[in-house]
Amino acid sequence: MKAGLFLGLLALGSPAFPESVIITADRMVDVVSGRMVAKPVIVVVDGRIVSVDGSGAPADAKRIDLAGLTLLPGLIDMHTHLTSDPRIGRIDRFLKTDGYWTLVGAANAEAMLRVGFTTVRNLGSGRLDDVALKQAIDDGRIPGPRIVPATHALGATGGHCDNNWLPPSLAQKAAGVADGPEALRAKVREARKFGAEVIKTCATGGVFSRNTEVGQQQQREEELRAIAEEARMWGLTTAAHAHGTEGIKAAIRAGITTIEHASLIDDEGIRLAKERGTFLSMDIYNTEFTQAEGRKYGVLEDNLRKDREVAEAQRINFRKAHEAGVKMVFGSDAGVMPHDQAPRQFAVMVRYGMTPLEAIRAATLNAAEALAKSADLGRIAPGRFADMVAVRGDPLADVTELERVAVVIKGGVVVADVRLDVTGR
Missing domain, CATH: 3.20.20.140 (Metal-dependent hydrolases)
Incomplete structure (x- = not known):
């Protein structure tokens, strides 16, 4: 299996998500305003985003730290x-x-x-x-x-x-x-x-x-x-x-x-x-x-x-x-x-x-x-699926950063992470 690809796969036959996750990164692209947001704290419950400022985070939430990376909505x-x-x-x-x-x-x-x-x-x-x-x-x-x-x-x-x-x-x-x-x-x-x-x-x-x-x-x-x-x-x-x-x-x-x-x-x-x-x-x-x-x-x-x-x-x-x-x-x-x-x-x-x-x-x-799915997709915002990608640089300055995605998150689960070695550790 390729490095980290199936990190988020739970028991076969079950599409369940972790109950709660907090995702942090250095930066986040707000695709609506076009601004770069510093130090987002994204709270995810049951696969959907609750907040992007840390509010509403359960005490027992799992943490995903994407230090040094820039978050964008899933493509x-x-x-x-x-x-x-x-x-x-x-x-x-x-x-x-x-x-x-x-x-x-x-x-x-x-x-x-x-x-x-x-x-x-x-x-x-x-x-x-x-x-x-x-x-x-x-x-x-x-x-x-x-x-x-x-x-x-x-x-x-x-x-x-x-x-x-x-x-x-x-x-x-x-x-x-x-x-x-x-x-x-x-x-x-x-x-x-x-x-x-x-x-x-x-x-x-x-x-x-x-x-x-x-x-x-x-x-x-x-x-x-x-x-x-x-x-x-x-x-x-x-x-x-x-x-x-x-x-x-x-x-x-x-x-x-x-x-x-x-x-x-x-x-x-x-x-x-x-x-x-x-x-x-x-x-x-x-x-x-x-x-x-x-x-x-x-x-x-x-x-x-x-x-x-x-x-x-x-x-x-x-x-x-x-x-x-x-x-x-x-x-x-x-x-x-x-x-x-x-x-x-x-x-x-x-x-x-x-x-x-x-x-x-x-x-x-x-x-x-x-797709008529704006309520579910396309933004890192409350109510949407917690689908995101993370890159190392600034994609607003160099769009080719999207050719080198470091981490992929789907429904609050890390499903690919190229930072890991080939053993997936």
Whole structure:
């Protein structure tokens, strides 16, 4: 077992938390005010924060001393694929048994927790693996972040979220594929029935699919509106994979919560997103892995071509949308690159116009709002889950500190601590 990873795991099958904990550190980032708070004393009872000034601390509370470290809220990645690994080539994937991918997901969930992501949104899972992982993590059986699962991604026949890699004699239709508003409403209900907490749909073509182009709209606005309305009625948020200009705008007008990728968004799309409070989740780091390593792992030239075509355009549009005041969340598309590389996106977000604080807010305050979970996540504040990360330096001055997380706390329990030696002592 890696150093300190499972320090907080209690008896298998029990997600219980210590009754009370006091956490101290040298500094704490208040993501709301943007200020650094000196010497926080965070009181945690039953996994939630009671105070940040030491008030209300039980006399018998366990103490966690993070001397010399800076605390931030636990990070939230809004676009992950836990059951994917880009280092497994397309042909090799056909050689794996179905259950293999659940185990891949367990390893990737652990990796994301270790680097500081205490909550992830998993946008699409072939066999409901994201629900299985969530259940096992919540039950305390395996380590991992809080998971917001989407189950099957919805999409059009032959589109980005369909299975287009097999010949007609072996043709398979992806579980979330449907055509027409009423059929898609039924798919929303089915996804929720089996555990979805967010509905993901594919409004345009994509980089890593076959026989689709990134700019190509694949769902009509009335189909996207049916998905958004049905999800909202059931109390769910929505996410639309949308690289192409017209698909992005159709998804925004339809009332989708977050637009994923948004690579080719134009000025009208930026205006619409700002007016309607739509969040953009733009994965502006992972192209570096794809272009450097993709060919080695069997990514086809057609997919590499599409990645090149959108890479810089997406980054330029990220800058434009941010400057216009559009609400942005952190979404890495982990699974397109190795999951432990997700924190590298913070530096790219700063390179393309954000301040370190704005990049941190994208993965905390903004992400919690987009998840409709602001009462639980996104801040170190009373009432929220006691999910935190600690770094050695000042992330408001150098956002790359988030690439070197020292301690991860989930629900008031230390679940990773790189300061410990390999024995976990």
